[in-house]
Every structure is written in structure tokens, then in C-alpha cells.
Amino acid sequence: MSGSIPVKSSPADPDLVREAKKGSLTAFNALAARHQTLLYNVAYRVTGNPDLAADATQEALILAYRRLHQYRGGSLRAWLARIATNCAYDQLRARKRQSTTSLEDMVEEEDRLGALEDPHASPEDAALATELGEAIAAAVLTLPEDQRSVIALVDYNHFDYEETAQALDISLGTVKSRLSRARARVRNELLRRHPELLASRMRQ
Amino acid sequence: MASNRELTSKECRHVGESLSAYLDGQLGEKERALIESHLPDCPQCSAELSDLRCLVDAMRTTAPVRPPRSFLLSPTMVEEKRRRSWFDIWSALAPAMAGVAALLLAALLFVDYRLYPDNSGLASSAAPPTVPAAEETTVGLAAAPFAAEATALTEEPALSPEAFSSPAVLAAAPSDTPSTPAAAAFAATEPAGSATEGAVPRSAPSWPSPEAATAPMATVAPVTPAAAATEAEAPLTAQGRTTEEYAAPEAAPLSVPPPSAAPVRQPTVEAADAAAGGETAESSAAALEGPPALGATADGGTEQEPAPEAASLKPAATADTASGAEEVTEPASLKVAPDAVAATEEPMAAATVVAAAPADLGPATAQPLGAPASARSLSTEPPLLLRLGQVLAAVLLLAATLTWSVRLIRRRA
Incomplete structure (x- = not known):
């Protein structure tokens, strides 16, 4: 469950932010090191593509450094996730403009390459989990962007509703309803494509 | 039962x-x-809940994907930021830029206004010449028939200027006009066109000494109305030349001098010639040649050339026109044909029309009519550099203001 943020006994975020705001690249990189996995994962769940996610993450960190003076406290990771989400949207749009490759094709390609395979998956029922996980990930990518980002933050990256509301600049109520619609849609998608996965789980 | 199910579905x-x-x-x-309380009674909702729980658990237990590389920033990436932010610098300076540009523009416009009151403003520099041009056109239209008649009359009382000054003769002039309506029409249209065209080059050349410019106008026009009347001959003598002597090489130097001050002064010299006759021509022409000499323009040398030429051409022309009004009509109509000749004649005709106007309207109106012409030549055209500065300042002001507003909008967004 935990582990999306590497916890280290180093200066707290606020201290590093203060240093970074003064122009310390070292301080900022300390923050970046702490949050880059999260940012990459958010971008990855939004774009569904490792390359786009990497580009989005890099772009997000550069933007974050430039706009650090705009950060006025609150959840730093929510603030960073907001930038990363927007960068991920930008990457998707840029990709859409570049090629006619549909998102659908990209997803199938990902599935074939097994890119969603988790190197750190627990050994027990890994195969089934991977199968279900891939099916869910593919279903998530059929969602509209706004619903996908809520799933990416809450379900994949363990953001609470408050943080999600901050990161996506929406109200708590919107987070609640959007998440509900997103999850229902993923379920419907799975029932349509892989009913056996859900059914098998239910029987267990 | 139905209502119960309905309630359930709603729930x-x-x-x-x-x-x-x-x-x-x-x-x-x-x-x-x-x-x-609802779930135990509703297998549908229970199934949905367990499916959702399954999904959410699957997603939450999915370990984070390991990033393919580190995304830590290098100083180069940060440098890139500074290179890209030229717009930020510009937009930060925009308010100051706008202020500076506004001050500069104001200063330049003030200088323009103070040094060149007649030409102050960007639009007014072009406007004034057109208005007097229109005036001259109407005057030219009115004066043209007189000009035609005046030449026709020149031969008989050639040496008696009094005859010209008498209003009787001037009044007689229009009465003769109907006899040659074609000539009148032609003469009317010709100077009219040339007056408008002639007005443009006249405002353009900067006369170095305004007094020199005013002098001939003032002296020629009111002092001897006769001279002014005969002055109207200028286009006609030119026409006379059109028929016979424009083939001759003398015509060439006449067309050569640029349409600066030279053509404008020329007719006045000719007019003086015609008015005073052969003998007085020397003295008055000399007096009138004074100002051009004082003018000391670049083409001062060439300017003086036409003068004697005109004098020499004069007798021939008058001799031609001596044959009568019929002959006048022919040159007038012929004048339309040669374009190269028209080029030289236009400024001359334009100048003559202005000079002829006093003869038409009387010496009283001569002054005010001559005045705008001299006033215009008085104010030197502002230097191009000043205009350029004004335009640049205006552009800078516009750009800075635009950037400023864009910045404000962005900040709000």
C-alpha cells in the first residue's frame, strides 16, 4: 500500500521548498528525488504510455522549478501532481497531433509489450493480479481525461479526496461524483470485455 | 408491487x-x-459493491511503476528557462516601455508642432496641399478662358499695358470666349489638371528663403494686373512652342530641370517679359531673377538657363499667337497630345494659374490667394528622421501596451 513516496530522514519538504525558492537547485532536486516516482506514476496512469509519462514528468519538474514561487503551501505533492497531470494532458495532445495512432492502438501495444507488468508485484496470485491489473489499466485508458486523472490519483497513487481536489482544482463533491462515475465505467468496461476476471474474483 | 420496484430502482x-x-x-x-440497510435486500447493488471493491483493491495494490530514469534537473535545464523567458523580461519592462514610448512620442510631436506648425501632426502634413490644390483648380477653371483670351489680345496692344489693366478689356475677354468654346473648354481643363498636379511638387520642394518665394508672387500679381493677365499667356506660349518649337532642341532643357522651384518661377519671368515688352523685359526679368539666384538651390544653375530661353522663345510665341484666336484653339487642343511636353508644362501652367487668378479676381484677392502658397512654402517639411521617430515611438507604445495587457490577463487567468 505504502511506498509511493520514498520516506527518508532528510530535511522536510517545507525546508527544501524554502531553500529551492531561494534558487537552490540541490534543494529542488532533493524534492524532485522524493516525488519523481509519484509524478511519473500519475503521468503514466493518465497517458498510459511510458515515454509520454517520462516526458511529462521531466517537463513537470522543470515547470515546478520555474513556478516554485507560485507554490503557497498546502500539499506539495498535490501541487506537483497538478503540474504533472497537466503535462500529461499536454503530452497526449501533442502525440495526438503528431500521429493518427489512436489511444486504443497505443493501449493494445502496451498490452502486448506487457509494459504494465509490475516488477515489484507480490509473488502470490501474481498471474491473476497481473491479468486483472492489465484489464483494469486498459479500461481506465478508455475513460475521459478528467475521470482518468481522478482514478490515477485516488486509486493508483493513494491521494485522499482533499488532495485530489487540490491537485485537480475541483471541489470535493466533484471528486466524489467523478470518481464514482469513473469506477462504475471501469466496472462496466470490464464486464463487457473480461467478465470472467470480475466473476472469478467474486466467487473467491 | 410496481411502485415498490420503482422505489427500489430509485434507491x-x-x-x-x-x-x-x-x-x-x-x-x-x-x-x-x-x-x-439497502445492500442486504438488493443483490444488484451488492454485486456492484463487490465488483468495485475488487477493482479498487486491484488498483491500490498495484505497485508503482518504476520510472525509467531519473528526472532530476541539471543546471542546463534551468539555463534553458532563462533563455526562454525573453518574453517575461519584455513583459516585465512593458509598463516602463509604454511610459517611455508615450513620453518620446509626445516630445517628438511637440517638436514637430513647434518647428513646423503648418505641418504638425502626421495626417496634416499630407492634407494642406490638397485643399489649396482644389482652390487652385477652381481658380484655374475660371482663369483659363481669360488666359486664352488674354493671349489673343496680347498682340494688338502689346506695348500698352494700360489696356490690360482696364476692366473693359478683361470684361471683353469672356465675350470673346464663346466664339471658341472648344478652346475655352480645353484651356479650362488643361490648367485644372495641371493645377492639381502642380500643387504637389510645389509643396514638396523646400524653398530655402521664403521671402524669395513670396517676392515674385507679391510683386507680379497685384502691381501689374496686365502683367498677370499676360502671364496667363505662359501656358499658351508654351502651347505655341508645342506646335512649332518643341521639336527644336531648346525644348529639351526646358523639360530637363526637375519640377522644383524652377518651373514655378519661370512663368513669372515670362510674364514679366510679356507685360513689359521687349525693353522692360530685361529690368523686370532681372528683378525677378533675383530671388531664384538668392534661392541658391542645388539646381540654381539650371534654373537660370530657362529664363533667357523663355525670353528668346517669347517673341516667336507671340508672333504665332498674333494670327488670332483661331490659332490659339489649335495649340490648346494640340497640347493634349505630347505627354513629354505636358510634363514640363504642368508646373508652369499651375504656377501661371495661381498668378492669373489675381488678374481674374482683382488685385485685392491677389494677396490672400498668393498668401497660402507662400505660407506653405514657408514651413519646411519636417525631416524624415522626425517622422520615423514618431512612427517608431508609436509602434513601441502600441507593442508595450499590448504586452502589458496580455500580462495582466495572464496573471488574472
Whole structure:
């Protein structure tokens, strides 16, 4: 469950932010090191593509450094996730403009390459989990962007509703309803494509 | 039964919408109780809840994907930021830029106004010449018939200027006009066109000494109305030349001098010639040649050349026109044909029309009519550099203001 943020006994975020705001690249990189996995994962769940996610993450960190003076406290990771989400949207749009490759094709390609395979998956029922996980990930990518980002933050990256509301600049109520619609849609998608996965789980 | 099912489906919809939040423990006490009471009776909602739980668990237990590389920033990436932010620098300076540009523009316009009151403003520099041009056109239209008649009359009382000054002769002139309506029409249209065209080059050349410019106008026009009347001959003598002597090489130097001050002064010299006759021509022409000499323009040398030429051409021309009004009509109509000749004649005709106007309207009006012409030549055209500065300042002001507003809008967004 935990582990999306590497916890280290180093200066707290606020201290590093203060240093970074003064122009310390070292301080900022300390923050970046702490949050880059999260940012990459958010971008990855939004774009569904490792390359786009990497580009989005890099772009997000550069933007974050430039706009650090705009950060006025609150959840730093929510603030960073907001930038990363927007960068991920930008990457998707840029990709859409570049090629006619549909998102659908990209997803199938990902599935074939097994890119969603988790190197750190627990050994027990890994195969089934991977199968279900891939099916869910593919279903998530059929969602509209706004619903996908809520799933990416809450379900994949363990953001609470408050943080999600901050990161996506929406109200708590919107987070609640959007998440509900997103999850229902993923379920419907799975029932349509892989009913056996859900059914098998239910029987267990 | 039906109503019960309806109620259930409505409740199911509500519960279905809340299941997600219920799963996350984000519901209030009341809502949670409602769902917990509904679920055991509704297999549909229960199935949905277990599916959702399954999905959410699967997603939450999915370990984070390991990033393919580190995204830590290098100083080069930060440098890039500074290189790209030229717009930020510009937009930061925009308010100051706008202020500086506004001050500069104001200063330049003030200088323009103070040094060149007649030409102050960007638009007014072009406007004034057109208005007098229109005036001259109407004058030219009125004067043209007189000009034609005046030449026709020149031969008989050639040496008696009094005859010209008498209003009787001037009054007689129009009476003769109907006899040659074609000539009148032609003469009317010709100077009219040339007056408008001639007005443009006249305002353009900057006469170095305004007094020199005013002098001939003032002296020629009111002092001897006769001279002014005969002066109207200028285009006609030119026409006379058109028929016979424009083939001759003398015509060439006449067309050569640029349409600066030279052509304008020329007719006045000719007019003086015609008015005073052969003998007085020397003295008055000399007097009138004074100003051009004082003018000391670049083409001062060439300017003086036409003068004697005109003098020499004069007798021939008058001799030609001596044959009568019939002959006048022919040159007038012929004048339309040669374009190269028209080029030289236009400024001359234009100048003559202005000079002829006093003869038409009397010496009283001569002054005011001559005045705008001299006033215009008085104010030197502002230097190009000043205009350029004004335009640049205006552009800078516009750009800075635009950037400023863009910045404000962006900040608000």
C-alpha cells in the first residue's frame, strides 16, 4: 500500500521548498528525488504510455522549478501532481497531433509489450493480479481525461479526496461524483470485455 | 408491487452513486446507514459493491511503476528557462516601455508642432496641399478662358499695358470666349489638371528663403494686373512652342530641370517679359531673377538657363499667337497630345494659374490667394528622421501596451 513516496530522514519538504525558492537547485532536486516516482506514476496512469509519462514528468519538474514561487503551501505533492497531470494532458495532445495512432492502438501495444507488468508485484496470485491489473489499466485508458486523472490519483497513487481536489482544482463533491462515475465505467468496461476476471474474483 | 420496484430502482440509483464513496469511507453517518440497510435486500447493488471493491483493491495494490530514469534537473535545464523567458523580461519592462514610448512620442510631436506648425501632426502634413490644390483648380477653371483670351489680345496692344489693366478689356475677354468654346473648354481643363498636379511638387520642394518665394508672387500679381493677365499667356506660349518649337532642341532643357522651384518661377519671368515688352523685359526679368539666384538651390544653375530661353522663345510665341484666336484653339487642343511636353508644362501652367487668378479676381484677392502658397512654402517639411521617430515611438507604445495587457490577463487567468 505504502511506498509511493520514498520516506527518508532528510530535511522536510517545507525546508527544501524554502531553500529551492531561494534558487537552490540541490534543494529542488532533493524534492524532485522524493516525488519523481509519484509524478511519473500519475503521468503514466493518465497517458498510459511510458515515454509520454517520462516526458511529462521531466517537463513537470522543470515547470515546478520555474513556478516554485507560485507554490503557497498546502500539499506539495498535490501541487506537483497538478503540474504533472497537466503535462500529461499536454503530452497526449501533442502525440495526438503528431500521429493518427489512436489511444486504443497505443493501449493494445502496451498490452502486448506487457509494459504494465509490475516488477515489484507480490509473488502470490501474481498471474491473476497481473491479468486483472492489465484489464483494469486498459479500461481506465478508455475513460475521459478528467475521470482518468481522478482514478490515477485516488486509486493508483493513494491521494485522499482533499488532495485530489487540490491537485485537480475541483471541489470535493466533484471528486466524489467523478470518481464514482469513473469506477462504475471501469466496472462496466470490464464486464463487457473480461467478465470472467470480475466473476472469478467474486466467487473467491 | 410496481411502485415498490420503482422505489427500489430509485434507491438503487442513489446507492449506486454512493457506493464508491462508501467504499472509501467518505460518507456521512446517515448515508452509510442507508446503504448498509439497502445492500442486504438488493443483490444488484451488492454485486456492484463487490465488483468495485475488487477493482479498487486491484488498483491500490498495484505497485508503482518504476520510472525509467531519473528526472532530476541539471543546471542546463534551468539555463534553458532563462533563455526562454525573453518574453517575461519584455513583459516585465512593458509598463516602463509604454511610459517611455508615450513620453518620446509626445516630445517628438511637440517638436514637430513647434518647428513646423503648418505641418504638425502626421495626417496634416499630407492634407494642406490638397485643399489649396482644389482652390487652385477652381481658380484655374475660371482663369483659363481669360488666359486664352488674354493671349489673343496680347498682340494688338502689346506695348500698352494700360489696356490690360482696364476692366473693359478683361470684361471683353469672356465675350470673346464663346466664339471658341472648344478652346475655352480645353484651356479650362488643361490648367485644372495641371493645377492639381502642380500643387504637389510645389509643396514638396523646400524653398530655402521664403521671402524669395513670396517676392515674385507679391510683386507680379497685384502691381501689374496686365502683367498677370499676360502671364496667363505662359501656358499658351508654351502651347505655341508645342506646335512649332518643341521639336527644336531648346525644348529639351526646358523639360530637363526637375519640377522644383524652377518651373514655378519661370512663368513669372515670362510674364514679366510679356507685360513689359521687349525693353522692360530685361529690368523686370532681372528683378525677378533675383530671388531664384538668392534661392541658391542645388539646381540654381539650371534654373537660370530657362529664363533667357523663355525670353528668346517669347517673341516667336507671340508672333504665332498674333494670327488670332483661331490659332490659339489649335495649340490648346494640340497640347493634349505630347505627354513629354505636358510634363514640363504642368508646373508652369499651375504656377501661371495661381498668378492669373489675381488678374481674374482683382488685385485685392491677389494677396490672400498668393498668401497660402507662400505660407506653405514657408514651413519646411519636417525631416524624415522626425517622422520615423514618431512612427517608431508609436509602434513601441502600441507593442508595450499590448504586452502589458496580455500580462495582466495572464496573471488574472
